[in-house]
Amino acid sequence: MTYHLLSIHQFEIKEIFEIFNSIPIIKKHISVPISRLACSNKIIVNAFFEPSTRTSLSFASAMYRLGGNVITFNKEYSSINKGETFPDTIRTISSFGDILILRHPERGIMMKAIENSQIPIINAGDGDGEHPSQAILDLYTIYHKFGYEFQTKTILFVGDIKNSRTIHSLLELLHMFPSMKIYFLPFHNKFPTNIMINKVKQVHNQSDNLIFTFSNVKFDLFDIVYCTRNQTERESSWVMTDSIKHEKPDFIINNYFVNKLNDDCILLHPLPRNQELNDDVDSNHRSYFFKQMELGVEVRMAILEFVMNKNNKSLLDL
Ligand code: MLT
Numbered sequence: 001m002t003y004h005l006l007s008i009h010q011f012e013i014k015e016i017f018e019i020f021n022s023i024p025i026i027k028k029h030i031s032v033p034i035s036r037l038a039c040s041n042k043i044i045v046n047a048f049f050e051p052s053t054r055t056s057l058s059f060a061s062a063m064y065r066l067g068g069n070v071i072t073f074n075k076e077y078s079s080i081n082k083g084e085t086f087p088d089t090i091r092t093i094s095s096f097g098d099i100l101i102l103r104h105p106e107r108g109i110m111m112k113a114i115e116n117s118q119i120p121i122i123n124a125g126d127g128d129g130e131h132p133s134q135a136i137l138d139l140y141t142i143y144h145k146f147g148y149e150f151q152t153k154t155i156l157f158v159g160d161i162k163n164s165r166t167i168h169s170l171l172e173l174l175h176m177f178p179s180m181k182i183y184f185l186p187f188h189n190k191f192p193t194n195i196m197i198n199k200v201k202q203v204h205n206q207s208d209n210l211i212f213t214f215s216n217v218k219f220d221l222f223d224i225v226y227c228t229r230n231q232t233e234r235e236s237s238w239v240m241t242d243s244i245k246h247e248k249p250d251f252i253i254n255n256y257f258v259n260k261l262n263d264d265c266i267l268l269h270p271l272p273r274n275q276e277l278n279d280d281v282d283s284n285h286r287s288y289f290f291k292q293m294e295l296g297v298e299v300r301m302a303i304l305e306f307v308m309n310k311n312n313k314s315l316l317d318l
Pocket of ligand 1: 229270
């Protein structure tokens with residue numbers, strides 16, 4: 001049966017560490033002549049039905065660095081404009097490559113996609129559902145900073161907790177490490193659901209109040225602050241007007257905020273940022289979001305190989 005990477009729920013802890021531990025080994029393959037790499041005749045199909053910069057390009061860069069090739073589906077110039085259905089599109093593009101990297105605005109659409117795909121699919125974001133490769137990257141960034149001690153750290157999620165698929169996937173991943181502690185500083189109306197709160201309380205054994213407001217943040221409690229933008233496009237009547245583009249967030253994370261955090265606390269953001277993360281923090285030593293972005297290539301190299309291995313293939317065998 002084909003292994004598709006659709007959700008964080010599919011992982012066991014040992015597989016997460018398998019991916020982390022494979023990264024230094026996989027990086028060595030960058031200097032191997034391409035003709036000797038198993039992946040020199042392999043192709044990923046990048047199909048993004050929703051905008052992307054980092055996820056699409058880091059998967060493409062990862063594949064090229066492994067010695068493979070990338071083709072890109074462009075919705076605007078595709079037969080969708082001639083009435084082609086989603087199943088037919090997936091059937092078609094999946095016959096042109098070896099792994100399909102798929103993003104779509106509809107939560108849960110991956111199940112329909114796998115019914116029609118001839119190759120493994122990696123979920124690169126389904127609406128407000130999941131974004132598993134980003135969660136693995138986020139946790140790897142935390143591990144990169146703290147090593148195995150990350151398992152005892154405390155994280156504050158900031159921003160649009162309700163709609164952020166990167167937070168949804170990362171939360172699921174953190175639930176595998178019950179000694180970590182989790183808190184929220186949500187934007188107005190972007191609160192975690194009761195199900196999310198109860199799961200944190202139960203899994204992480206937290207009985208205190210998990211929700212902070214901007215005026216009562218306990219700055220010295222956190223080792224990691226994970227910020228997201230307002231996911232305005234997830235609101236049902238969304239049209240990107242100029243007023244939405246310039247809509248002010250409820251509060252802004254700037255140096256005034258960040259300098260009150262512990263000295264070795266790290267600030268993460270999956271990017272893109274809007275006004276919620278002021279660029280005065282860019283040179284703050286706690287800012288780790290550009291590092292997080294850079295690590296995306298090596299983490300996705302490891303994820304591509306992981307998915308191929310699960311399908312009894314490899315991109316690396318010489
Ligand atoms: C995503 O695709 O979810 C992004 O990486 C984060 C965002 O859009 O805010």
